[in-house]
Amino acid sequence: MSLPPxxxxxxxxxTIAAPLPFKSPPxxxxxxxxxxxxxLMIDCGTDWDEGRDAIRSGxxxxxxxxxxxHSLVVSHLHLDHVGMxxxxxxxxxxxxxxxxxASELVDRYNDTPGYIQRLRQMAVVHGIPETLANAxxxxxxxxxMPLIDKPDHVVVDGDLIDLxxxxxxxxxxxxxxxxxxxxxxxxASGILFSGDHVLPRISPVIMYDGEGDPLGDYMNSxxxxxxxxxxxxxxxxxQIVERGDERARQILLHHVRRLSDMSEMVREADTNAWEVMxxxxxxxxxxxxxxxxxLETISHLERLRLDGRINGYDxxxxxxxxx
Numbered sequence: 001m002s003l004p005p006x007x008x009x010x011x012x013x014x015t016i017a018a019p020l021p022f023k024s025p026p027x028x029x030x031x032x033x034x035x036x037x038x039x040l041m042i043d044c045g046t047d048w049d050e051g052r053d054a055i056r057s058g059x060x061x062x063x064x065x066x067x068x069x070h071s072l073v074v075s076h077l078h079l080d081h082v083g084m085x086x087x088x089x090x091x092x093x094x095x096x097x098x099x100x101x102a103s104e105l106v107d108r109y110n111d112t113p114g115y116i117q118r119l120r121q122m123a124v125v126h127g128i129p130e131t132l133a134n135a136x137x138x139x140x141x142x143x144x145m146p147l148i149d150k151p152d153h154v155v156v157d158g159d160l161i162d163l164x165x166x167x168x169x170x171x172x173x174x175x176x177x178x179x180x181x182x183x184x185x186x187x188a189s190g191i192l193f194s195g196d197h198v199l200p201r202i203s204p205v206i207m208y209d210g211e212g213d214p215l216g217d218y219m220n221s222x223x224x225x226x227x228x229x230x231x232x233x234x235x236x237x238x239q240i241v242e243r244g245d246e247r248a249r250q251i252l253l254h255h256v257r258r259l260s261d262m263s264e265m266v267r268e269a270d271t272n273a274w275e276v277m278x279x280x281x282x283x284x285x286x287x288x289x290x291x292x293x294x295l296e297t298i299s300h301l302e303r304l305r306l307d308g309r310i311n312g313y314d315x316x317x318x319x320x321x322x323x
Contacts (some may be wrong), residue, residue, distance in 0.1 A: 011186070018044070018051040019248045020045060031234060040073060040169075041072045043073075045084050069088075074089055076099075079145045082102075097161070101180035103154050119139045153213050175217040176206055190232065193243070194244065197222075198233055199236075204250045206296055208299040213302060213306055225320045259303060260301055262300050272320055
């Protein structure tokens with residue numbers, strides 16, 4: 001797939017498509033914002049030479065100078081957004097900004113064996129057949145996902161990132177897709193940089209990680225953006241969304257429907273997350289797709305359980321969902 005060319009979006013905002021080393025999504029939108037005496041970058045992609053070259057050439061084609069970047073803001077702690085952060089901070093000497101929750105989770109991001117251990121435990125607890133469990137959790141840390149450093153500057157919900165001239169980016173903490181996820185709203189134009197929270201064609205994967213209520217967090221965060229009345233929205237993947245609030249309503253309805261469907265499956269007969277996943281998603285998923293679908297299924301079943309619509313039973317160390 002050919003990448004969209006670098007663009008001047010107006011309002012002192014530019015975008016560069018940085019290719020990613022996997023099929024989907026094929027690129028991440030890197031946004032550059034004029035900020036006082038320099039530039040601010042939002043998201044950076046994975047750490048591989050093709051992505052780095054695309055960013056470098058994008059700056060040149062836009063007539064921008066990379067050395068003017070004084071701040072890198074990353075929307076959340078996933079490799080296609082934060083993976084190149086260490087390289088860029090070292091090369092450009094810029095400050096590295098994320099939500100304070102990300103600073104707490106960087107060690108976990110860097111700990112691949114720990115992630116595999118948690119994943120295998122969930123596979124056992126939530127019903128993946130033993131013959132498939134190893135394939136579903138067979139993971140190696142990719143070369144384009146190096147260990148990263150903690151941000152040297154953290155923000156929380158409501159903080160204002162100064163862009164100079166009375167202009168700022170308002171930080172909106174929008175957990176769900178990832179617990180440290182933030183959106184940024186431009187005070188001058190009203191534009192929302194939505195990261196993966198609001199995407200134009202798909203809903204981001206809402207992955208259960210062994211605790212909490214990620215889907216409930218995500219749906220609440222979507223409703224918050226609807227209540228704010230977001231309009232023009234710049235997502236991390238895909239094309240610009242003209243009506244962010246309408247797109248957020250569509251995504252919210254998608255999850256409401258999926259919750260209803262899964263609730264009916266559980267009411268028909270006691271079951272587990274793996275069985276619900278095989279009925280809810282298309283067949284013949286590759287190992288990565290199956291893993292993501294499995295974790296998303298748990299997040300939906302846990303939301304239903306916490307809401308009192310279904311029950312969850314511990315039977316010999318395994319979770320069964322029922323009426």
